[in-house]
Amino acid sequence: xxxxxxxxxxxxxxxxxxxxxxxxxxxxxxxxxxxxxxxxxxxxxxxxxxxxxxxxxxxxxxxxxxxxxxxxxxxxxxxxxxxxxxxxxxxxxxxxxxxxxxxxxxxxxxxxxxxxxxxxxxxxxxxxxxxxxxxxxxxxxxxxxxxxxxxxxxxxxxxxxxxxxxxxxxxxxxxxxxxxxxxxxxxxxxxxxxxxxxxxxxxxxxxxxxxxxxxxxxxxxxxxxxxxxxxxxxxxxxxxxxxxxxxxxxxxxxxxxxxxxxxxxxxxxxxxxxxxxxxxxxxxxx
Amino acid sequence: xxxxxxxxxxxxxxxxxxxxxxxxxxxxxxxxxxxxxxxxxxxxxxxxxxxxxxxxxxxxxxxxxxxxxxxxxxxxxxxxxxxxxxxxxxxxxxxxxxxxxxxxxxxxxxxxxxxxxxxxxxxxxxxxxxxxxxxxxxxxxxxxxxxxxxxxxxxxxxxxxxxxxxxxxxxxxxxxxxxxxxxxxxxxxxxxxxxxxxxxxxxxxxxxxxxxxxxxxxxxxxxxxxxxxxxxxxxxxxxxxxxxxxxxxxxxx
Ligand SMILES: Nc1ncnc2c1ncn2[C@@H]1O[C@H](COP(=O)(O)OP(=O)(O)OP(=O)(O)O)[C@@H](O)[C@H]1O
Ligand SMILES: [Mg+2]
Numbered sequence: 001x002x003x004x005x006x007x008x009x010x011x012x013x014x015x016x017x018x019x020x021x022x023x024x025x026x027x028x029x030x031x032x033x034x035x036x037x038x039x040x041x042x043x044x045x046x047x048x049x050x051x052x053x054x055x056x057x058x059x060x061x062x063x064x065x066x067x068x069x070x071x072x073x074x075x076x077x078x079x080x081x082x083x084x085x086x087x088x089x090x091x092x093x094x095x096x097x098x099x100x101x102x103x104x105x106x107x108x109x110x111x112x113x114x115x116x117x118x119x120x121x122x123x124x125x126x127x128x129x130x131x132x133x134x135x136x137x138x139x140x141x142x143x144x145x146x147x148x149x150x151x152x153x154x155x156x157x158x159x160x161x162x163x164x165x166x167x168x169x170x171x172x173x174x175x176x177x178x179x180x181x182x183x184x185x186x187x188x189x190x191x192x193x194x195x196x197x198x199x200x201x202x203x204x205x206x207x208x209x210x211x212x213x214x215x216x217x218x219x220x221x222x223x224x225x226x227x228x229x230x231x232x233x234x235x236x237x238x239x240x241x242x243x244x245x246x247x248x249x250x251x252x253x254x255x256x257x258x259x260x261x262x263x264x265x266x267x268x269x270x271x272x273x274x275x276x277x278x279x280x281x282x283x284x285x286x
Numbered sequence: 287x288x289x290x291x292x293x294x295x296x297x298x299x300x301x302x303x304x305x306x307x308x309x310x311x312x313x314x315x316x317x318x319x320x321x322x323x324x325x326x327x328x329x330x331x332x333x334x335x336x337x338x339x340x341x342x343x344x345x346x347x348x349x350x351x352x353x354x355x356x357x358x359x360x361x362x363x364x365x366x367x368x369x370x371x372x373x374x375x376x377x378x379x380x381x382x383x384x385x386x387x388x389x390x391x392x393x394x395x396x397x398x399x400x401x402x403x404x405x406x407x408x409x410x411x412x413x414x415x416x417x418x419x420x421x422x423x424x425x426x427x428x429x430x431x432x433x434x435x436x437x438x439x440x441x442x443x444x445x446x447x448x449x450x451x452x453x454x455x456x457x458x459x460x461x462x463x464x465x466x467x468x469x470x471x472x473x474x475x476x477x478x479x480x481x482x483x484x485x486x487x488x489x490x491x492x493x494x495x496x497x498x499x500x501x502x503x504x505x506x507x508x509x510x511x512x513x514x515x516x517x518x519x520x521x522x523x524x525x526x527x528x529x530x531x532x533x534x535x536x537x538x539x
Contacts, residue, residue, distance in 0.1 A: 177371055184341045184365040185385035185433065195384055199375040277375040277413040 064246035072250035081235065086258060089231040092148060093220045096155025097209060103156070104163030105205065109197075111164065112171025121164070129161030133219045141227040151223040151231065158219050159212040163205060170204030171197065206271045213267060217259045288353055288361040288436035288469045289318040290340065295349035297335055297494070309335050310494035312349070317486075319356070322463060322470045324480035327490030327497070328529065333473040334368075336490075337439050340471065341365055355436045364430030366440040370422035372414040372429075379410040382429050400428040403462050420451040427455070431462060440472045444479070453510055456482060460507055477526060481519045482508050491529055498525065 048066060055065040064072075076082050107125065110117035133154075140154040174197060182192045224233025232255045239247035297310040309332040317323050325333050338344035340351060341363055355361040372381045382397040383389060401407050404424040406417075414422050423443060430438055444452035460483065463470060474480050480487045484502050491497035500522060508515050 177367070177369070178373060180338075180343055181365070181367065181371040182384075184343050184363070184439075186363075186387075187385070191384075195373060195376070199373070202375075277377075278415065 062245065064249060068246045069249045069253060072244075072246040073254055076247070076250055076254065082254065085231050085235050086255075088148075089151075089217070089220060089224065089233070089255070090258075090262070092151045092224075092231060093155055093213075093217050096152045096216060096220065097159055097212070099152065099156035100159035100163050100212070101205065101209075104160040104208075105167050105201075107160075108164040108167025108169075108201075109171055111168035112174075118168070125161050125164050128157075129165065133158050133215055134222070137219055137223045137226070140223055144227070146227050146229060148229065150227045151220045151233070154219050154223040155216045159209070159216055162208045162212050166204040166208035166211075167201050170201035173204075174200045203271075203275055206267075206274070210263070210267055210271070213259075213263055217255075221255065287319055287356040287467050289316070289356065290361075290437060290469065290471070291316045291350070291352045292340070293350040293352075295336075295339070295351065296347050297332065297339060297344075298347050308494065310339075310346075313490075313494065313496055314349075315488055315496070315499065317469055317471065319469065320467050321486060322472065322484045324472045324474055324484040324487045325490060326474055326477055326480045326487055328492060329475060331490045331492050332494040333475075333490060334441055335494075337365075337441050337471065337473055340437075341439055353437060361436035362433060364433045364435030364438045366426050366430045366438070366443045368442045368445060370414065370419070370426040372422055372425055374414050377411050377413055378406065378417070378425050381414070381425060382432055385429055385433055396434070397428075397432045400432040400462075401425070403431075404428045404458060420447050420455070423447060424455065424458075427459065427462075431466060431468075434466070435468060438468050438470045440470065442474050443472075445474070445476070452479075457507075457509065459483070464506065477523055478519045481522055482510055482515055487522070489526060489529070497529060500525070 051063075051066050055063045057063075060068065107121055111121050111125070112118070136157040137150075137154045140150040140157065144150040144153060178196050179192060182196060187195070221231070221233040221236070224231040225237045226233075228234035228237070232251055236248050236251050239245075239251065293314050295310055295313045296308070298306045298308045300306050313336070325336060327333055335344060339346045340353070353361045353363075372378075373384060376384060378401065379394075379397065382401065383394065386393050386397065398407065398410065401410060404427055406421060406424055406428065409417060409421065414425070417425070423446070427443065430440075444455055447455065456479065472480070472483060477487075481502055487498075487500040487502060488496060489498040489500065502518065502522075504512075504514060504518060
């Protein structure tokens with residue numbers, strides 16, 4: 001007992017140097033943050049300068065200057081076209097995802113669950129995932145011509161293989177022990193599917209959607225350029241036909257900004273929310 | 287409570303290409319009433335396999351198993367595993383309810399009661415990842431009790447825990463068991479633990495035969511620090527001395 005007391009009563013380590021080290025670490029961290037932000041700002045300045053130089057080199061008729069594009073963008077936003085066409089494009093992108101999930105997830109489930117289905121689908125899905133997006137865009141146009149379904153189909157075709165492969169990967173990674181546990185407690189196959197299998201694959205589906213999203217909205221816009229009746233791609237084509245280059249660029253810039261916001265904020269937030277059970281995801285500010 | 291009858295139970299695993307391994311060899315025993323039975327034996331002698339066969343997760347090769355509720359009719363089972371086996375994406379309470387057949391308010395409050403008994407009432411809304419290993423294991427124990435099983439199967443539930451936590455949980459387990467009328471089959475490789483907890487110890491030897499069937503007649507509640515518990519532990523250990531020399535059987539061709 002006594003020697004335990006001695007251990008307990010050992011003098012506390014002097015606090016001075018530790019405090020100093022902590023302050024040092026804080027200073028270093030602050031400096032690193034500052035340097036990173038400065039470089040970020042410098043990067044934007046560089047983009048601006050390159051653009052200005054390009055406008056001067058090619059002439060502002062061919063490559064409008066940044067402030068002209070900006071003015072054009074303001075006009076677009078003020079006209080209200082922005083809202084209708086953007087929502088059209090976004091809706092088509094997500095509709096395409098919906099189709100991709102509806103087709104890709106069951107295929108992925110079969111591939112992950114049964115070896116013979118895996119044998120059946122594997123090469124086909126892999127090939128489908130390797131076909132260039134532009135081919136899907138062209139094919140969709142051939143199928144649907146001038147309509148809203150072309151872009152939806154293109155997005156679906158580009159995304160479905162990714163969804164299938166990721167879901168298959170997720171199912172194969174399912175924790176066998178949780179299945180045994182469920183069976184020991186007499187859970188039905190339907191309950192096991194809902195409570196064990198589906199939650200296992202959700203992160204994989206999200207990974208697939210985020211991976212596809214970067215490609216999908218470009219394909220969507222591209223398909224609209226050739227065969228859309230509304231949406232951002234359609235507007236870009238219209239402005240191109242009017243030879244209003246600064247409007248073309250303005251639509252492009254707005255679209256990029258908008259999609260990045262969706263990607264970084266909406267998708268990331270939704271993922272963090274759905275996966276909030278993961279300890280490391282909790283409270284992660286995004 | 288349940289009546290569990292195991293008769294001439296054998297199990298061989300098929301190892302492919304005409305090789306097989308006999309894990310359980312002609313085992314018979316009966317357990318009934320509010321009895322706490324431990325299955326002990328060296329690693330690899332088929333304890334987990336026996337439990338999995340009783341629970342129906344695994345098939346047996348020959349022999350008979352019958353399980354009926356004391357009240358007649360099919361018996362309900364609960365299972366506590368070596369690891370917690372909680373759904374990481376469901377809260378503690380959702381995990382408790384996942385294994386329940388009905389989601390009525392009465393069942394919910396019963397689940398809460400058992401959570402309270404293992405001292406985790408405050409953590410009902412936590413995700414498993416936010417609990418320590420010992421706390422997760424306690425959820426696993428509460429989950430199994432909360433289905434009010436006639437037969438409770440436990441497979442080395444404390445072996446992953448530190449000595450102090452394990453000791454606390456053993457005491458908790460005895461108290462909960464004393465309050466609820468259940469037949470328990472408890473697997474462990476720890477003879478000392480088995481003596482503290484059980485009314486009866488079935489000792490398996492390598493090759494899956496029953497080596498001894500020992501009755502433990504000590505007053506409850508028992509504590510690890512009790513003199514008579516310690517004495518009997520030493521006695522049982524001495525009786526199993528010969529088991530040490532037996533090596534785990536090789537798979538037979
Ligand atoms: N699916 C399986 N296929 C083939 N052999 C198996 C299988 N499962 C278990 N075995 C074998 O059966 C024997 C008994 O395994 P079991 O898990 O029942 O042992 P145990 O007594 O629980 O051991 P431990 O105390 O280490 O948990 C082991 O030799 C093991 O290799
Ligand atoms: Mg085991």
